[in-house]
Amino acid sequence: MRQFPDRRPAGEALLDVVDLKTHFVTERGLVRAVDCVTLSLERGQTLGIVGESGSGKTVLSRSIMGLLPRNARREGKVLFEGQDLVPLSARDLRDIWGAEIAVVFQDPMTSLNPVVKIGRQITETLRHHLRIDKDEADETAIALLTSVGIPEPKRRFNEYPHQLSGGMRQRVTIAIALSCGPKLLLADEPTTALDVTVQSQILDLLQAKQRERFMAMVLVTHDLGVVAGRTDEIAVMYAGRIVERAPTYTLFTEMRMPYTESLLASIPRIEHPSHTRLRAIPGRPPDLVNPPPGCTFAARCPYAQPRCEQEEPPLLPAPTPGHTFRCWYPVGTPEGREAFERNLAEGRPQTLAAAQAGPA
């Protein structure tokens, strides 16, 4: 395999995650939910983290924040503006949460306090971090509600979360997240609980605010469609690891990782005629307590060779700038094509399934 230098320019990153591991101690054993994750994000940039359920994408975003349950063991570095957040206590983190890094969670009903009026949930954050008086905080909160597109903000200010629809509640959580002008916004499946028309409104809102404020954003989702037109860079996660990372356009046009290819091919496309055979990924993700040796995707991969089941591929750079992946027989290379042909000739079911449904 040829080696290419990583041409990613070394700039001053806002967020640098270095070799982060988050493991959970459970009765069944150690769950390696996030393993050896390295990524960086510059100011004003948007990173999409994509993966299926159980791939570790939510644990990764919570590990960046330091919002983990007691049985979690975290190793590695999370450098935010050069400061490592991993050793900080919850007390120290409180100055960073909300003020520097804010989160928008999936379910707006459970992330808002049901017995506190919406206005107070916004002013609480404002008054804690900015030390302003009540009147000023109220005014700012109403301005924030207006800016996230809530009609009649003065009336909504005095209402409770249950009086709002799901989309409106998510607008409120975005207003809270934006209230202290964070430099980084982590949005963890912000639209999964919402209808498709509301989803596009909320994604538009997040994108507009991110541009307006030159804020960095991490958008965590299971839907490649959500990140395709809205991110600068995408990291694909599988079984707790980043298996491919590339600028968004490169990822879709020159993907190297067979998992990325399979994932994209399994999505039903609106532009295809009805009854188009979908390219399903056979099997399911590995158990994170006893991950198989070698590549964790090998058992489901149409390209897998004996080597894949023994040797774990490292994160290798691709010829396209800023593009890395973990695979011995990457998509779109002579090695990959050869492996695919060999498997096809041998009748490997995973390869047959991929060939039957046609190319992605």
Next chain:
Amino acid sequence: MAGSGTAHLRDGPDALLRVEHLVVEFPAGRGRKVHAVSDVSFDVLPGETLGLVGESGCGKSTTGRAVMQLPPPTKGSVRFDGQELTALKRDALRRVRPRMQMIFQDPISSLNPRRKVGEIIAEGLAIWGGADKDHRAVVREMLETVGLDYDTAADRRPHQFSGGQCQRISIARALVMEPKLLICDEPVSALDVSVQAQILNLLEDMKQRYGLTMVFIAHDLAVVKNISDRVAVMYLGKLCEVGPADGIYASPTHPYTATLLASIPVPNPEVRPGVRSTAASNDLPSPIDPPSGCRFRTRCPRAQDLCAEQEPVMRPAVGEDHWVACHFPLGGVPNAE
């Protein structure tokens, strides 16, 4: 539309399922009513898959359940296989039920956690095919058809399987009764995209193999298009647009269908969603007090005074067998007033 009418129903006695003027209302206290489904009509021919699509709260699941008489609709007719289901007594309805089966959204909670998979699948057979007979051979064949191994699966309980495998078990439980009609209520929305593709492919295979007729209820427009021959779009208890899957997606004529299609995130980086205004469009109106006339008018970019006064009814749209309930449809309408 959000309108009513029956112009889109196909002539002839050969529809397997024909639903006319279906109304489902629930009491909401203090004399008020939730108008969950209001005057919906559709038909499904044998071997056809009808996709029923809409946002949450539009009444699509209630429609599916009303077809099954779970609970029976407030008003309207449901003709299945030549029988009027709404007129049937309890025992007669019970005898029809094996021929119409349903699979649900959450595969894990729709299976009894305390029973073994083999028993779950054999239960319908034991009730209808004799309790003393040995159904093991049938169960074995059924499990293998849906891609599970009888020897490892039959003695295990649902919690020992993944979501995708549980949905396979649900499909086996439904198909073992050899139904004519299968109603699928959001069968893949709880599954990951890679597993979703497995289940959609399986449903297509089963449809071929058993000559099934399906009503496929979902909110995901791409999923619905993939599996359906004909698609009906619902909004707030009414049908907006009915037509062939490829036709509706290629040229939507109802403004609501167009809005839905424009909202789908496309997995293609060259399609940049234009950032629209950050102001919210109106929320979904309450089904307790739905808007007069066309129910979509409060959110519709094309709404005029007429839309508040008069409810649109189904009429032909451009394209074969394509129907729309709208006063001002996109792309015009043949013989429009």
